[in-house]
Amino acid sequence: MPCPGSFFIIYIFLLFLIGTPLLFLEMAVGQRMQQGSTGAWKIVGPWVGGVGYTSFMVCLIASLYLNVLNTWILYYLAQAFKYSIPWEQCPLLKNSSGFDPECQRTTPAVYFWFRTTLKTSDSIEDGGPPDLNMTLPFLLAWCLVGAFMINGLKSVGKVMYVLVPLPYVIALCFLIRGTLLEGAEFGLEHLKVLKISALYDVAVWCFAGVQVLFSLGLGSSPIVSLASHMNPSNNCLHDAFFVMLFNLGSTLLATPSIFCLLGFWATITTYRCSEKNAEMLSSLVTLGKLPPEAQPPENLGHNPGLVFFAWLSSLPPPISSLVLSHIVECDLEKQFLKVKEGSNFAFLAVIEALTFAPGSVFWTILHLLMLLAFGLNIMLGTLQSIVTQLQDSFSPFRRHPKLCTGIYYVILLSEYWMILPIVIIVIFENVAVAWAYGARRFLADLANLWGCSIHPIFHWLWFAVCPIVLLVLLVTCLILLPLNSMSYLAWDSSTSKEVSRQYPMWLLFAMMSLFLAVILPIPMRLVYCLTHGIPFKPTSLDGPVKEVQKEPILQDDNQTADPPAV
Known part of the structure; x- marks a missing residue:
């Protein structure tokens, strides 16, 4: 994850510099040609018409x-309705009779639950039977999409009136x-971090x-x-400007709320x-493996981290060294920076943060509904x-419009x-309009x-x-891309930990x-x-455009579409 403050400056600059013009370009081409990508780009720039395919x-x-992402969200959503959310506690692991010492100490319990529930394989090369737990959510995810699209663009437009604003209201x-x-202010402080060096990265x-x-959906x-x-x-x-x-x-709107939750989670x-x-120290002292001087305070108060650190600092050097050899470092800053491990870790950290908050079930369900609306x-x-x-x-699809995998592969794709x-794709779209058809002419x-x-x-x-x-x-x-290590974090079931593995050459x-195909x-x-x-520059648009009759968005059942005016 880049420095948030520096990243947003660059992001906003590029959003105005290339995002808006390219968004306008794609909108204008679709509206002007009254066709999808496969037909529109062949008309605008015959030589680069393959970009539509x-x-x-x-x-x-x-x-x-x-x-598949919507499938996981639906599965989480179903689990969230249970009386006790499953990921509030660490799952039992194969390699021991108890809980992993890292679970709920420095790593989200939901992270372990996610990996064990999905029966994640030890590597991308390991096969195995499909996860039957995901069968029903996967079917439901496709049924939802199919139900929303069954009546064509009319139903999609009406559904979008609900699905588009819903995530932002929840956010x-x-x-x-x-x-x-x-801890929300701690998370917001990281959002304000600005590194000048990142602006030159x-x-x-x-x-x-x-x-x-x-984010703008360009090229696809x-x-x-x-x-x-x-x-x-x-x-x-x-x-285009509105979008x-x-x-x-x-x-x-969304970023500050996420950083607030991550700050709360880290705290x-x-x-x-x-x-x-x-x-752990108390049990070791009871077992006689540590001297009585290593006994921590019984009550750590409202801020356990501060009290424990103060007690640890007051210990004599020999006892302090002995204690440090048996405990895990609890650093607020390092814990927050774990979100740099990837978007998946940040997502799971937010899920666990909600289980710590009052009314955890309500907020967890609301969060998953927001993600589901985004996904749909x-x-x-x-x-x-x-x-x-x-x-x-294909004309039959116009006459009859209703005719119309594993986690490691999802990450790779x-x-x-x-x-x-x-x-x-975006480069060739730009070439088609700006140089083939001509920007001034268009x-x-x-x-x-x-x-x-x-x-x-x-x-x-x-x-x-x-x-x-x-x-x-x-x-x-x-x-x-070649310089970065083409690796992924795999789940090692023998140790119940994540390990970095290289993608195999065959994959x-x-x-x-x-990609070449x-x-x-x-x-x-x-x-x-x-x-x-066929010339590089198109000569006329009249013929191809008039042949297509388009269904207007949110057309009523008793209305008919007017032919496009060219």
Whole structure:
């Protein structure tokens, strides 16, 4: 995790510099062409038209693992309704008759519970039967998505009216509640940390740029597909600014609440660590393995960490050294910084933090509902993109619209594989509009449709700034990905601890092959255009656009769609 303060400065800068122009670009293309990615990009830039098929395959692959995340959330949600939340206590581990000494001392109990419940294998290469505990939640996750999409975009639009604002209303509740928790100010202090050196760190800029593309949904075609159902005379520039500001506002709303909860979690976990150390020392003194001078205070008071540290500092050096050899370090700062281990650890830390708070069941259920709403939003957008492109490519899907894995693989796909395809797709989309069709020409077409002029700054952003930034981002990713260790944290069942393992070469080769297969339509389309004499710049848009009849968003059952005006 980069320095939060520095990261947000870079993130906001890139959000305005490339995020908004590229979001406007995708919206304008979908709305102007009235088609999904597979059809729209062939019209805008014939030579780079293969990018639509690439984005379609990326959506297809992403949908396969994104709903696995919703499955886990549904499983957690079902467990949260129990009288006693299972992860309040450490699970029994295979290697001992008791609890692991790290559990609930420096590591969240929910983390151990998550690993043992999912029957996580010792490595990505180990096979085994499927986890039957996940069967029903997995089926339910797909049933929910199917039920929301069964009537096409009409039902999706109505569901979105609930699913989109719901997470932000809940996030506001968490922000208010989080600021009242003990240790919240400690978490907020880390949010304010600003390191000037991070502003010159290429890796931080690369991470922020990738986050801008992912947070706005660029490159994976949902924006183009959804925009294709809008009225061509709609001013999507205003929509792009609204989405960008909504994205920025949601980030500024959610992040402080998460840091408040993480500060609370680190504080309570440090308290419990000191209490566990005191209990261990007392039992060792009782057993005669430590001298009576090593007996800690019976009551550690409201701040166990401070009292225990004060007692430890007062011990003579020989006794202090003996005590230190039997206890675990309980440092508030180091405990908070454990969230740098990854987003999964931070997610589980927040889940456990809620079990410490008053009304833990209510807040846990609310938190999981917020995550489920986020997950369903992403899934609906992704699948609607797939359906739209199928309807644009095959007429039976337009006449009959209703026709339409393990944790280590999810991490590999989401954290490593998805980055390069998305960046490459956005680059070719930018090339199609700015250089193939022509940025000035495209903006002039939009101005004629809207009846108002568009600021020429977007011409320069599309033509020069965005391509340069995206190319730098691509080169940086290509350099950093091989330099970073392609490893993952595996669950070692023999020791009940996480160990770092390298991804096997055959799996990396498979991921590279999948990447090449997804990108293949782009050069294939280029070769096709060259061999058939198709020009780089399109000559006319009238023919292809008028052939497609789009279903407007939230169309009533008694209404019919007007043909798109071109």
